[in-house]
Amino acid sequence: xxxxxxxxxxxxxxxxxxxxxxxxxxxxxxxxxxxxxxxxxxxxxxxxxxxxxxxxxxxxxxxxxxxxxxxxxxxxxxxxxxxxxxxxxxxxxxxxxxxxxxxxxxxxxxxxxxxxxxxxxxxxxxxxxxxxxxxxxxxxxxxxxxxxxxxxxxxxxxxxxxxxxxxxxxxxxxxxxxxxxxxxxxxxxxxxxxxxxxxxxxxxxxxxxxxxxxxxxxxxxxxxxxxxxxxxxxxxxxxxxxxxxxxxxxxxxxxxxxxxxxxxxxxxxxxxxxxxxxxxxxxxxxxxxxxxxxxxxxxxxxxxxxxxxxxxxxxxxxxxxxxxxxxxxxxxxxxxxxxxxxxxxxxxxxxxxxxxxxxxxxxxxxxxxxxxxxxxxxxxxxxxxxxxxxxxxxxxxxxxxxxxxxxxxxxxxxxxxxxxxxxxxxxxxxxxxxxxxxxxxxxxxxxxxxxxxxxxxxxxxxxxxxxxxxxxxxxxxxxxxxxxxxxxxxxxxxxxxxxxxxxxxxxxxxxxxxxxxxxxxxx
Numbered sequence: 001x002x003x004x005x006x007x008x009x010x011x012x013x014x015x016x017x018x019x020x021x022x023x024x025x026x027x028x029x030x031x032x033x034x035x036x037x038x039x040x041x042x043x044x045x046x047x048x049x050x051x052x053x054x055x056x057x058x059x060x061x062x063x064x065x066x067x068x069x070x071x072x073x074x075x076x077x078x079x080x081x082x083x084x085x086x087x088x089x090x091x092x093x094x095x096x097x098x099x100x101x102x103x104x105x106x107x108x109x110x111x112x113x114x115x116x117x118x119x120x121x122x123x124x125x126x127x128x129x130x131x132x133x134x135x136x137x138x139x140x141x142x143x144x145x146x147x148x149x150x151x152x153x154x155x156x157x158x159x160x161x162x163x164x165x166x167x168x169x170x171x172x173x174x175x176x177x178x179x180x181x182x183x184x185x186x187x188x189x190x191x192x193x194x195x196x197x198x199x200x201x202x203x204x205x206x207x208x209x210x211x212x213x214x215x216x217x218x219x220x221x222x223x224x225x226x227x228x229x230x231x232x233x234x235x236x237x238x239x240x241x242x243x244x245x246x247x248x249x250x251x252x253x254x255x256x257x258x259x260x261x262x263x264x265x266x267x268x269x270x271x272x273x274x275x276x277x278x279x280x281x282x283x284x285x286x287x288x289x290x291x292x293x294x295x296x297x298x299x300x301x302x303x304x305x306x307x308x309x310x311x312x313x314x315x316x317x318x319x320x321x322x323x324x325x326x327x328x329x330x331x332x333x334x335x336x337x338x339x340x341x342x343x344x345x346x347x348x349x350x351x352x353x354x355x356x357x358x359x360x361x362x363x364x365x366x367x368x369x370x371x372x373x374x375x376x377x378x379x380x381x382x383x384x385x386x387x388x389x390x391x392x393x394x395x396x397x398x399x400x401x402x403x404x405x406x407x408x409x410x411x412x413x414x415x416x417x418x419x420x421x422x423x424x425x426x427x428x429x430x431x432x433x434x435x436x437x438x439x440x441x442x443x444x445x446x447x448x449x450x451x452x453x454x455x456x457x458x459x460x461x462x463x464x465x466x467x468x469x470x471x472x473x474x475x476x477x478x479x480x481x482x483x484x485x486x487x488x489x490x491x492x493x494x495x496x497x498x499x500x501x502x503x504x505x506x507x508x509x510x511x512x513x514x515x516x517x518x519x520x521x522x523x
Contacts, residue, residue, distance in 0.1 A: 001045065003253050004221045010045055012037045013215075013223040013252070014112070015052030018097035019080055020063040023276040024306055025260045031295045032224050032257055034110045035346055050218060051112035055081040055094035056121045056204055058160075058169050065276075066093075077168035081118035094118070104279050108288045109349035115218075122201030127180070129213040129247075130197050133158040133205055134176050136246045140209060143241050147233030158209045162202045165189045169204075208235050212243035212251070220252045224300065230256040257300040263307040282306060284406045286315070287399050293319045293347040308411040316362035316400075319347070327356040357393055358385050365404045366412070367490045367498060371420050376401035382498075418484035420499070423507040428481050435511055437468040437475060438482065442508040449501045458493035483507060 004010065014033040016026055030051070037049040059080045062072045066086035075083045083093040090096040098114075105111065120126060133140060140158050145151045157173040163186040174183045174192065182203055183194045195202055205213055214220070229236045240251040262277050282291055285308060294315065298304045307315060324330035325337055326344040345352050360368070360383050368379035380386050380397050389397065408417060430438065441464050452460070465475035480489045483504070489495065496504055 001040070001043070004250075007221070008046065009048050010040055010221045011048045011050060011219055012040070013050050013052065013218065013220045015050075015054055015115075017054040017057040017080070018094045019057065019059065019061075020097060021065070021276045021278050022097060022101040023278055024262075024282050027279050028257050028260055028295065028300075029224055029226070030105070030110060030112075031108070031292065032255075032300055033222070034112075035296065036222055038346065049112045050115055050220075052115045052117055052214070053094070053098050054117050055079070055092075055098070056118040057207075059083045059093070077170055079118060079162055079167075079169075081116075082167060101279065104283065107283060107349070108279075108291060121204055124198055124201065126205070126213065126217065127197040129217060130159060130203060130205055131180065132247060133209050133213065134182075140242060140246060143245065144208065144238060147238060158206055160204050160206060161195070162204070163188065163191075164193060164202055165191045208238050209242060209246075211235065211239040212247055212249065215239070215243050215252060216247040216249040219249075222254070223252045224255050224257055227256050227258055227301075230254075255300055258303040261303065261305045263305040263309055263311060277306065285312060285403050285411065287396070287403055288349050289347050290316060290319045292349070293322065293343065296343050296346045297322075308407075310413065310416070312407055312411070313363045320359045320361065322347070323356055323359070329356060357396060358383070358389060360397060360400065362400070362404060363490075364494075364498070365401060366408055366416070367495065369401060369405050369408065370418055371499060371503075373419075374405050376405065415486070415488055418486060418489050420484060420503075421482070421507050423509065425485075427510045428478070430478075430511060433468045433470060434475075434478055437464050437470055438478070438508060438511045440464045440468070441479070442505055442511070445496065445501045445504055449497065452493075452497065454491070454494045454497060457497060458491075461493060482511065 001010075012033045014029050016022060016029075033049060033051075037047045040047045056079050059072075059075050059078050062069050062076070066072065068086065072083065072086065080094040081092050085091065085093050085096040087096060090099055098116075102114065134157075137156075137158055141152050141156055157176075159173060159182070160169050161171040161173060161182070161184040162169050163171050163184075165186045166188040168188060170187045172185045172187055174185055176182050180197045181194050182197065183192065185192045197203060204210070215223075225236050228234065231237075236254065243249045243251045286294070294304070294306070297318070305311075321330060322340050322344045325332055325340040332340070360380070365379065368382060369376065372378040372382070376398055379401060380389075380394070386397075441461065444460055444464070449457075461475065461479075462472050465472045468475075470478075476492055477487050479492055480486055483489065483495075483499075490498075
């Protein structure tokens with residue numbers, strides 16, 4: 001607002017080439033623009049948030065993750081908008097990638113106005129902008145040469161042409177008549193043709209000129225870019241200069257954002273290689289509000305990781321704490337409270353809730369789901385306070401439950417997973433002292449579980465182990481084998497309380513019967 005002055009509306013822009021799956025790294029730019037647009041609206045300003053699909057860019061590399069990939073070599077150097085959809089669902093490969101992102105962004109509260117650059121170019125919307133670049137050809141060449149080791153040749157042109165004979169951009173521009181006509185040669189066929197910029201859809205500006213031309217055409221006020229574009233002499237530098245000297249347009253306010261890495265899941269983020277983590281992949285593990293919180297709470301110029309390992313638990317805990325701070329449930333200093341409150345507001349997909357949600361911690365939710373064999377509603381019903389949930393709150397908790405279950409089954413480490421025994425399996429082999437200790441714990445749970453919290457029950461477990469001359473660590477391991485058939489599991493005291501006396505006693509009943517198990521000590 002300070003840099004651009006008062007305006008009827010501010011235009012915030014983002015965009016990408018749909019040459020493959022739009023991954024979570026690309027989303028950083030999208031959410032950065034959405035947050036600025038939202039902040040402007042919060043100040044009472046009107047905002048136009050545009051997202052450009054650069055679907056008239058060249059198909060340069062066949063991604064590895066498409067079916068029948070070798071058959072797509074014939075489409076190399078075609079505009080992406082004309083490459084067939086490998087999955088045969090959309091009108092083109094470009095459209096397939098566009099639809100994938102467009103369908104998921106509303107879940108995250110992101111709903112831009114989409115501009116399809118193939119449509120713009122093919123209907124000659126940019127004819128005047130292209131002619132302006134041709135008129136300033138030498139100026140542009142000089143500006144670009146300032147950042148090049150090897151100067152552009154004298155026969156360089158700021159445009160490329162898609163041949164009407166073969167469909168590819170393997171062409172040579174021969175001349176421009178000084179007005180609207182461009183003559184070119186198709187290098188594949190040797191044919192020559194003259195095109196009128198006002199009626200053709202075959203002529204396109206090169207990227208470093210296309211960008212500032214669109215800033216002028218859309219009157220863009222804000223657009224961020226990755227650090228590779230913001231490097232000295234990079235595309236943003238040259239676009240800024242061309243915008244001013246060629247198009248008479250003040251370049252947009254901007255900032256540089258850093259890359260995102262992936263933790264807990266293999267693979268480099270690369271659309272062209274096809275080995276990517278998409279926005280949809282992330283939403284399989286993270287609620288939309290938690291995804292937004294990750295980006296809102298991190299400075300754009302700081303690199304951070306999207307985690308699929310145990311860090312997922314902490315990320316959910318951080319979001320839940322932010323919510324508690326916002327509603328005054330957890331006290332912090334005034335400066336921290338203001339910061340967390342704004343982060344919470346911007347993390348919401350829609351309007352800010354009027355009251356805090358029923359928080360089922362991610363780790364606890366995972367345990368509940370494993371106890372109920374993935375039954376989300378049963379897991380929620382077992383949590384205190386769930387009976388008072390509204391339909392909206394219940395829907396939100398179900399979403400978290402689905403994320404928990406996806407994480408358990410796809411990414412959780414093996415020692416985090418468990419299946420609760422039913423009580424009908426063959427009992428674990430126990431000695432006399434072990435069986436007596438199990439019986440003592442069962443009696444404690446039968447008679448006094450309602451009097452325990454996690455801390456007091458944990459101490460009781462230690463006391464029972466000591467009273468029967470069993471090392472505490474061995475007794476814990478024994479109880480895990482009895483309950484889940486593994487040497488470790490969730491924190492035992494809290495786990496027993498969560499299970500409840502009835503369920504635990506059903507599993508332990510066989511260990512209280514005379515002769516249950518093999519009496520090693522007696523042997």
